[in-house]
Amino acid sequence: MTTRREFLKIAGVATTTMVLPAQASNGPHLDSERFGVLADLTLCIGCRKCEWACAGANELSSYPIEYYDDTCVFEKYRRPTTTEYTVVNRFPASETSVQTDAKVQCMHCEHPACVSACIVGALQKDPMGPVTYDADKCIGCRYCMVACTFQVPAYEYLNATTPQVRKCTLCSDKTLNGSGKPACVEICPREALTFGKRSELLKIAEQRIRRNPDRYIDHVYGEKEAGGTSWMMISGTDFKELKFPEVGDESPAVVTETIQHGIFRGFSGPLMLLGLLGATMKAMKKDPSDG
Amino acid sequence: MFKQIFLIFLLLVTAAFGQLVDKDHATTHPERSVNTCLECKDCHTCDNPTREAPCLTSCPRHSHHFYGQHTSGEGPDVVIIDQLKNHYGPVAFAHRLHSAMSEMTGGCNNCHHYSEKDGVIPSCKECHLEESDDLSISMPSLKGAYHRQCINCHRDWAHDNACSFCHEPTDSEIPENLDTTDIVGVPHPRIQATSSYNYVTSYEDGPIVTFHHDDHVTLFGGQCSDCHKGDSCSRCHDETKQVQQINHLTSCCSCHQERDCLFCHSTQPKPPFQHRLTTGWDLEPYHTKTACKTCHNNPGSFKTPSAHCNDCHIHWDSGSFDHKITGLVLSEDHLDNDCVDCHSDRNFELQPECSECHDEITYPEELPGEKFR
Incomplete structure (x- = not known):
């Protein structure tokens, strides 16, 4: 026969152990050798070969290479879609800037909001860099699309039976086992895209900016944006003009995770209160029979 | 111890x-x-x-170590770059031409950013690897190095990223009669011109003038210098990106002496020239490679041919000529006819006459055989 005091003890310990593991996250585990891509927008000429290579590598479409010579697409600003994991946009020269072509794709954040929002773990941050997607786990809630800072994930609305969330994979089938570079990096004729260790790329980016201060603005987009991203850009034009979103240096996932985990940690209080209430009610129910 | x-x-x-x-x-x-x-x-x-x-x-690229004293005449004439061919054929880089051009600006080190102390210029591939590895991650590979060098200027001057500017597409057919040696009097690399242009003019009755460049070069046998003689380099290689006004009085009217504006001006784009549609006489299949002037020898007038069929086909007669090649198989009744029975005066361009034998029959309402094409 447990006494009231013993019951309260057990209840208290149980709630505490239940709540303890849910703590504010410091982000996913990352390898110090993790890789990324540096895009030098001053070298990009908008040839759209990356789009062609991407479509082929991911079996998204089978247009011939000539199809991508069409520059009329630059008339409208484009975003990645379910059949185009990457698109190049052209920004004409203005009074303050030169003509710049800028590639858009999943940035593969260091602390991705989509991974944080995914309730089934279909999206995962690989310690080596890529944000991977497991279609078998995905339930199609599309929280990732809402969560993404860069509005990248696209959803196959036209696929009625097995729709998937589609976004750049950083060619993880090749890059994770070290057998190759992403398709877009491989094809880029001017090597505006450099694939390598993120730490090395940051050094190269800083070196290029330091050596050619007239050519570049002093900003590596993705070094700190949204807590840092695997894709990083250097440019001669302000990133605001290139429609790169202005995001803070902290990953939005940090904010949401802190709030949410904080609430759950705080639940130990209400739970204990509830336990106390239940125990009191039980005790009060017993009282008449005693007396 | x-x-x-x-x-x-x-x-x-x-x-x-x-x-x-x-x-x-x-x-x-x-x-x-x-x-x-x-x-x-x-x-x-x-x-x-x-x-x-x-x-x-010091890194060669960033310190611009260049000790050489070279002139444009040195070095190879044409360099074939084919180490990295995949979708496109090898590139024939006109080295002599580029070195001559670069003498106007920075000289050899416009492109050659490094040379040994004794002035010897190493080839690109001595430093730039075919595949960049982790160590040389900050140096472009051979592919990147070539493209960065070429595209810088070609993009500014030609406003074009097309791969085919340098790379010959492997499946392309180069027009044989295209003479590339006569532009502004100097040898010039092959030009890939736009096949046709639609100019919008201020002429109210027919604002659109369609100019089929391909037709003029391949079909009419025009030479580049017929129209482009005396063009300045900046006509094509303009860095100002301003479209130069075309003086049609000198460029078009030097050949077209029509006084009818609507010969060129129209309210909508015109299709390329097809002999069959315009004249009713099909060049297919035997006369497609015949030069216009073989039959139309009067300058400025193409209305009627100046030469006639039997100027070339002197051996045509009823015994040796297979009428089938004209697209009309003669019926048995007509097989033994002499050519002049239908084609009076052996003028084969004129409509054949049936009235010599038949009272009520006219060509082409009724045919002396069966037409199969």
């Missing part, structure tokens, strides 16, 4: 510690951690580089 053993022990410990420090340095050094084949001397000139005084060797 004890003292000696202690000293030896101390030495061993020091040596081991030294090894440890060296090894530690080797693995933590940013470049060494990437590639262990790299020797210290590869980057540092002194024996004991420190963080404060690294005594690094």
